[in-house]
Amino acid sequence: MRLTDHCKEEEEILYRVFEITKQTMSKFESCTGISQARLDILHELFDVEEISQRELQKRVRIDHAAVTRHLKQLEEKGMVVRRKNPDDNRFTFVSLSAEGKSKIVAYCAEKKRFISNVMADFSEEERKALMGMLSRIKENVEKITN
Numbered sequence: 001m002r003l004t005d006h007c008k009e010e011e012e013i014l015y016r017v018f019e020i021t022k023q024t025m026s027k028f029e030s031c032t033g034i035s036q037a038r039l040d041i042l043h044e045l046f047d048v049e050e051i052s053q054r055e056l057q058k059r060v061r062i063d064h065a066a067v068t069r070h071l072k073q074l075e076e077k078g079m080v081v082r083r084k085n086p087d088d089n090r091f092t093f094v095s096l097s098a099e100g101k102s103k104i105v106a107y108c109a110e111k112k113r114f115i116s117n118v119m120a121d122f123s124e125e126e127r128k129a130l131m132g133m134l135s136r137i138k139e140n141v142e143k144i145t146n
Contacts, residue, residue, distance in 0.1 A: 017137070024118070032110040037062055038070050039111065042104045045080060045096040053082070053092040079103060 029035050034042075040060045045051065051059075057067040071094060074080040079100035085091040096104070119127065 028111075028114055031114045032107055034107050035070075037066070038074060039104075039107055041067070041070055041074065042079065042096065042100060042107065045094060046101065046104050048095075050093050050095040052085075053094050056094055074100070 025036065032039070037060070040062075041056065044056055044059050053067065053071065057064055060067065062070070071080055071082060075082055077099075079097055081095050081097050083093050085093060122130070
């Protein structure tokens with residue numbers, strides 16, 4: 001007997017949301033070749049010539065250590081370029097390399113294909129209803145105080 005067999009319906013719903021999230025993140029990366037966090041970083045860099053690492057971190061809403069780790073790995077793959085601010089080397093500027101600019105187009109196409117597969121067989125009405133329900137769950141979670 002599974003643990004979820006003992007859970008109330010509401011607990012089962014949240015459990016499924018959690019499981020879907022974990023599975024989707026893993027499958028997304030397998031299918032697209034990049035994590036959603038790194039794709040978010042590349043998207044932000046695509047829209048600007050150059051940005052400070054601190055500002056990039058704020059825009060993608062990822063903690064400092066994670067952004068640094070992602071950028072280091074993207075830099076090793078030749079997709080981003082980082083340089084110290086010549087006036088204050090405590091600050092780092094980040095930009096998308098030519099390789100990064102060409103790859104982001106392919107990543108976006110793969111993401112689009114992935115989303116189409118995930119949402120296959122959902123009608124427009126079902127998608128709107130699901131979006132409304134997920135938005136309400138998100139709002140309820142945001143209202144929770146520690």
